[in-house]
Ligand code: FES
């Protein structure tokens with residue numbers, strides 16, 4: 001079968017790959033490009049572990065065909081830290097003990113980042129709503145909710 | 161038809177590990193040439209924090225800072241034998257094995273230091289910062305770094321130790337069936353408050369108040385993390401999760417996250433956690449197993465709360481709206 005060329009930026013860096021038609025963005029990122037931060041929990045759009053940000057919007061990479069991402073700007077959790085300094089959300093997840101096995105964590109952080117990008121000062125309900133597409137087996141969610149609220153507070157302090 | 165409130169309480173004794181064939185776990189500890197310590201295990205860290213706890217236990221026993229210890233749980237083909245990570249057994253079983261192995265390694269370390277300092281090993285102590293001192297004369301000391309170099313390159317000693325946990329197997333008594341399935345029990349008590357809609361059968365858990373007695377919290381924040389997640393999981397077991405609603409018939413069994421349900425971030429009960437510490441006699445530094453234990457008391461507490469609310473006893477899990485409505489119907493026709 002003929003390979004299809006795709007080109008996009010991943011965390012600011014140009015990427016170009018030849019892929020099989022029908023390859024999901026999740027598989028392209030993990031198996032072709034080697035960014036394993038998005039996780040495959042269900043491969044059918046029900047767990048949120050594969051969440052990435054495409055042109056500013058939260059998307060499930062398991063339901064997105066890589067060939068539809070030509071020219072897109074894609075962000076994953078592995079692109080968040082800068083020069084070894086963790087993103088405020090990553091820091092807050094650590095400090096709040098909001099991760100155990102960590103399988104849901106990259107998806108949670110992507111969902112939280114999109115929320116905070118649009119709503120810098122969210123209410124608890126906003127956070128719950130933003131995380132409601134993401135499944136976690138381990139934490140009971142409360143530490144994650146607290147981490148997102150803490151990250152929002154630290155962001156607004158830095159901005160002030 | 162109304163929303164009815166109920167409150168239920170339940171208490172549990174929960175065994176740490178199990179006793180099928182002695183429940184063994186083994187550990188190896190050795191020093192690198194620069195005096196860091198490696199713990200080798202086959203016990204797996206699933207995210208519950210076993211690596212951190214084993215590093216703490218090893219460091220405390222040998223007398224070095226925790227960041228001088230590396231825990232390798234990489235491979236069950238090559239590591240020392242472990243029964244597995246389940247039954248709240250990791251900290252207790254692997255922890256005991258690590259203490260034993262670390263003690264043996266510490267003894268060799270002190271013997272090498274004794275030769276370097278020309279004193280008896282029994283006259284030495286560690287300062288917890290990476291140094292070995294002569295008791296009563298702390299100006300005479302040697303760093304563990306130098307002791308390890310000496311052991312590796314001068315004295316030809318291996319600073320290492322072997323440890324294992326094994327309890328005698330307990331067979332049931334023929335007459336009574338009595339046996340000793342465990343040597344160590346954790347305890348918990350939960351009070352749950354629910355609302356039950358007697359028209360739809362839907363249950364909302366309003367509050368869960370949990371008290372957990374877990375021996376000793378070797379890492380209090382990580383214990384809390386387990387308990388918060390476990391309390392949520394208990395409610396999930398009570399009300400949501402099942403693979404086989406008509407077991408052994410597979411029909412209607414959940415096949416994905418749309419059907420295999422768990423409470424989401426919008427369904428959380430207000431949760432309170434209190435930790436009681438009563439060090440266990442045979443646990444590492446008094447620890448018991450909090451992991452699996454902590455997801456249990458919520459289940460009978462919720463079942464009792466449902467009974468308190470609408471007067472029906474649901475004795476099959478999960479307590480679904482369907483089961484409540486069927487029970488209410490049966491009750492009305494009696
Ligand atoms: S892997 Fe994409 S939603 Fe589960």
Ligand code: FES
Nearest residue numbers: 100104136137138
């Ligand atoms: S931390 Fe394990 S699934 Fe969320």
